[in-house]
Structure formats: structure tokens, C-alpha cells
Amino acid sequence: xxxxxxxxxxxxxxxxxxxxxxxxxxxxxxxxxxxxxxxxxxxxxxxxxxxxxxxxxxxxxxxxxxxxxxxxxxxxxxxxxxxxxxxxxxxxxxxxxxxxxxxxxxxxxxxxxxxxxxxxxxxxxxxxxxxxxxxxxxxxxxxxxxxxxxxxxxxxxxxxxxxxxxxxxxxxxxxxxxxxxxxxxxxxxxxxxxxxxxxxxxxxxxxxxxxxxxxxxxxxxxxxxxxxxxxxxxxxxxxxxxxxxxxxxxxxxxxxxxxxxxxxxxxxxxxxxxxxxxxxxxxxxxxxxxxxxxxxxxxxxxxxxxxxxxxxxxxxxxxxxxxx
Numbered sequence: 001x002x003x004x005x006x007x008x009x010x011x012x013x014x015x016x017x018x019x020x021x022x023x024x025x026x027x028x029x030x031x032x033x034x035x036x037x038x039x040x041x042x043x044x045x046x047x048x049x050x051x052x053x054x055x056x057x058x059x060x061x062x063x064x065x066x067x068x069x070x071x072x073x074x075x076x077x078x079x080x081x082x083x084x085x086x087x088x089x090x091x092x093x094x095x096x097x098x099x100x101x102x103x104x105x106x107x108x109x110x111x112x113x114x115x116x117x118x119x120x121x122x123x124x125x126x127x128x129x130x131x132x133x134x135x136x137x138x139x140x141x142x143x144x145x146x147x148x149x150x151x152x153x154x155x156x157x158x159x160x161x162x163x164x165x166x167x168x169x170x171x172x173x174x175x176x177x178x179x180x181x182x183x184x185x186x187x188x189x190x191x192x193x194x195x196x197x198x199x200x201x202x203x204x205x206x207x208x209x210x211x212x213x214x215x216x217x218x219x220x221x222x223x224x225x226x227x228x229x230x231x232x233x234x235x236x237x238x239x240x241x242x243x244x245x246x247x248x249x250x251x252x253x254x255x256x257x258x259x260x261x262x263x264x265x266x267x268x269x270x271x272x273x274x275x276x277x278x279x280x281x282x283x284x285x286x287x288x289x290x291x292x293x294x295x296x297x298x299x300x301x302x303x304x305x306x307x308x309x310x311x312x313x314x315x316x317x318x319x320x321x322x323x324x
Contacts, residue, residue: 210244
């Protein structure tokens with residue numbers, strides 16, 4: 001008997017289970033990535049209908065210094081199924097797990113090449129979690145993943161997972177700062193916003209626009225000029241495209257000044273700012289504006305888009321906007 005290679009086995013399995021593979025390879029994926037090989041993934045799965053059946057978000061108490069999620073029976077079942085993945089796939093090691101009321105985040109480390117696709121591992125996990133009170137599936141079809149490839153990503157994502165209950169607590173107590181809003185036109189262009197919309201009402205707003213030809217000495221001078229205006233109450237506005245614009249806005253952000261940023265990629269459903277942008281939103285010192293819808297592909301911003309974003313920033317700084 002001739003032993004087939006791993007690649008031949010993968011191909012035969014995919015041909016025999018096309019619907020299964022398609023069903024559990026939906027949502028965010030890295031194009032061209034081999035989901036059988038050694039790698040580390042941050043995986044997100046959502047409950048069907050986003051029903052909050054996995055647990056209850058609780059505030060700080062005598063035993064918890066930060067907001068936390070008290071698991072339901074289904075939540076405990078999900079956590080146990082996640083930790084049990086190595087029993088069925090010894091080459092897969094769970095690194096982290098964060099339970100939320102209507103979804104979970106987890107990090108998996110594939111320690112050696114797998115015969116099966118990562119989607120098969122996730123499917124097995126899903127089958128290990130079921131709601132005895134419902135005949136409908138507990139989980140949405142498919143899953144989202146991020147491929148962790150760069151140094152420092154693992155620690156960053158573990159921190160993100162651990163901090164998720166705190167961010168949700170802040171979001172629930174400040175919903176207006178973490179919801180996308182329409183109804184604003186800038187230079188006859190309808191836009192979508194997230195963050196503190198009242199920054200548009202500030203009497204002084206300054207368009208941060210820097211040539212790409214600036215030297216580092218020039219950029220330092222621009223930083224001093226714009227941050228002086230920010231310290232006097234001006235809101236800085238920019239799409240942060242050129243190195244100088246990025247440096248000025250980054251320093252303003254670090255200093256705690258209010259800023260308005262314009263972005264090329266719009267907001268995905270359920271999206272909220274991450275990391276320090278989340279905290280800036282909760283403090284009311286950040287507004288993000290998107291004139292175009294969200295896309296999943298990794299595309300480069302065009303020159304025309306850069307010019308248009310700067311065009312909008314100019315109109316914002318001159319108060320040429322209106323609510324509809």
C-alpha cells in the first residue's frame with residue numbers, strides 16, 4: 001500500500017467535505033495562509049443571534065478589582081470544551097481564553113502540522129458546546145481568526161482578551177461614545193462617525209497637514225506649533241497620512257489632547273476602537289470619521305483618497321459641516 005502525502009490527504013479531505021470546509025472557513029481569513037501548518041491564532045466565535053447566554057457582565061466587587069464575566073452553565077461548558085481541544089487534537093495547545101456574554105475569544109497554538117484544517121478543530125469545539133433548551137445551533141456559522149506572526153503579538157492579544165470585560169463595561173455605561181452614527185455631512189459628503197461627536201462643535205479646530213518632504217527637524221517644528229495650539233484649546237484634525245501628520249497626531253494623543261481623525265476604511269458591524277483609542281473614546285477626547293464603508297481586504301490608500309480625506313479635514317477645521 002502506498003502511503004499518501006499530507007498534502008494529498010488534505011486535498012482528498014477537502015474534496016470529500018467541501019460544504020464542511022466552506023462552512024467553517026467563513027468570515028475573516030488571511031488570503032493564501034496554510035491553516036494546517038504550525039502557527040498561532042486568535043479565534044473569535046459568536047453565539048447565534050448574539051444572545052448573552054454565556055455569562056453575565058459584572059462590575060468590580062470585593063473579589064474582582066476590574067469588571068468581569070460570571071459564567072453561566074453554558075459558559076462553563078464552553079470553557080471546558082476549549083481546554084479539552086488537545087484531547088481530540090494533541091497538536092493544538094490552548095494558550096488563552098476569554099468568556100464574554102455573547103461571544104468568546106481564544107488563542108490556539110498549532111505546535112506541529114495538522115492533517116485537518118483549523119476549521120475542523122473549531123467545528124469539534126462547537127460540537128462540544130450545546131444548549132439543552134434549544135434545538136438551534138449555539139454558535140454562528142464560521143469563525144474569525146487573526147494569524148499571530150510578529151514578535152509581541154501574543155502578549156498584546158492576551159492583554160486584549162483579559163481587558164475585554166472592562167472595555168465592555170465602559171461601553172455599556174457610555175454607549176453614545178462607542179456607537180457608529182450617521183446624519184453628518186461634510187462638504188456635501190455623508191460620513192459615519194464614532195466617538196465624541198461634540199468635538200465638531202469646538203470653536204477652534206486646526207487641520208494638521210504636513211508635506212511628505214519635511215525633514216525630521218521640520219517635523220519637530222510642526223509638532224511644537226500644533227501642540228501649542230492644542231494646549232490652548234484647539235482640536236487637531238487630520239487623516240494622519242504623511243509622516244509629519246502621524247507624528248503630530250500621535251504626540252497630541254499621548255499628551256491627552258482631543259483629536260479628530262479621518263480614516264479610509266469604515267466601521268465593521270459591532271466594531272469598537274481598540275487599545276488606547278478605546279480609552280480615549282471613553283474619555284471623550286477622540287472622534288473617528290469615515291466617508292467610505294468598511295472592507296476586509298488589505299488595500300493601499302490611493303492618492304485620490306488621500307486628497308479627499310485632507311479635503312474633508314480642511315472643511316471640518318473651517319466648520320463646513322452640518323447635521324441632517
